[in-house]
Amino acid sequence: MAEAILSLSSISRSFGEFKAVDNVTIEIETGSITGLIGPNGAGKSTLFNVVAGELSPTTGSIKLFGNDVTGLHPDQRFELGLGRTFQIPRPFKRMSVLENVMLAPTGQTGETLWGAVFARGRIGDQEQRIRRKALEVLEFLTLRHLADQPAGKISGGQMKLLELARVLMGDPKVILLDEPAAGVNPVLTETLIEKIEELNRGGKTFLIIEHDMDFVMRHCDPVVAMAEGRVVFQGTSSEAQSNPLLLDAYLGAPVDA
Numbered sequence: 001m002a003e004a005i006l007s008l009s010s011i012s013r014s015f016g017e018f019k020a021v022d023n024v025t026i027e028i029e030t031g032s033i034t035g036l037i038g039p040n041g042a043g044k045s046t047l048f049n050v051v052a053g054e055l056s057p058t059t060g061s062i063k064l065f066g067n068d069v070t071g072l073h074p075d076q077r078f079e080l081g082l083g084r085t086f087q088i089p090r091p092f093k094r095m096s097v098l099e100n101v102m103l104a105p106t107g108q109t110g111e112t113l114w115g116a117v118f119a120r121g122r123i124g125d126q127e128q129r130i131r132r133k134a135l136e137v138l139e140f141l142t143l144r145h146l147a148d149q150p151a152g153k154i155s156g157g158q159m160k161l162l163e164l165a166r167v168l169m170g171d172p173k174v175i176l177l178d179e180p181a182a183g184v185n186p187v188l189t190e191t192l193i194e195k196i197e198e199l200n201r202g203g204k205t206f207l208i209i210e211h212d213m214d215f216v217m218r219h220c221d222p223v224v225a226m227a228e229g230r231v232v233f234q235g236t237s238s239e240a241q242s243n244p245l246l247l248d249a250y251l252g253a254p255v256d257a
């Protein structure tokens with residue numbers, strides 16, 4: 001097995017008496033696009049929130065590049081190279097697409113637009129650098145033509161790409177995507193897949209929650225399935241496609257070759 005970039009060890013997370021995540025152990029291989037599937041309420045988003053640091057685990061630990069990050073805040077994890085998008089994008093709707101990207105943390109200590117504007121009160125080299133980088137990221141994600149549009153006016157699919165743009169400003173090594181294809185039209189989904197694969201070829205590791213089984217089976221390998229808080233399957237995408245439990249529960253019918 002390839003080296004793990006992210007290791008989740010016996011992670012549980014309860015809300016009161018209810019165990020939303022129950023003793024999950026997963027190793028995310030460096031350079032993989034790992035798919036995380038499971039029915040509504042399986043605990044996938046809760047697990048993401050624990051990995052990204054928005055929720056602390058009730059028990060268990062998380063290692064990033066072999067270092068324990070369980071006690072770190074989300075922004076500290078981001079600075080170490082762990083980025084995430086949300087199921088429902090949350091842009092600053094009245095700001096432009098470009099401003100939204102420029103306001104994302106860059107992953108380099110001290111380099112934020114807020115810092116450039118408020119600390120020195122002038123437009124400096126730092127802001128120019130951030131602007132250039134933001135425009136490059138927008139160009140890469142085919143959003144360059146929307147740079148000056150208010151973020152609240154772009155389509156749901158474009159908002160998902162904008163979320164990814166904000167994450168890319170931090171040059172993360174590992175990217176968690178929460179339902180990237182949900183509510184996105186087929187053309188933008190194709191763009192998103194192309195960009196994920198290009199970033200992956202460039203060395204980025206992905207962990208993707210997705211309900212679209214066609215997306216998962218074509219583009220994710222390995223696949224992890226959760227149900228009722230537990231991992232019920234871990235294996236390659238072809239093993240997933242021939243697993244009777246998954247075929248019955250999630251897939252319904254074999255995915256077209």
Ligand SMILES: Nc1ncnc2c1ncn2[C@@H]1O[C@H](COP(=O)(O)OP(=O)(O)OP(=O)(O)O)[C@@H](O)[C@H]1O
Nearest residue numbers: 015018019020038039040041042043044045046047
């Ligand atoms: N903050 C919370 N307080 C109480 N219960 C919660 C909280 N967050 C999640 N849950 C519960 O934990 C369970 C797992 O939810 P979670 O959102 O992680 O599932 P999911 O697999 O991501 O589902 P979906 O595919 O619908 O997004 C659900 O029963 C949910 O109601």
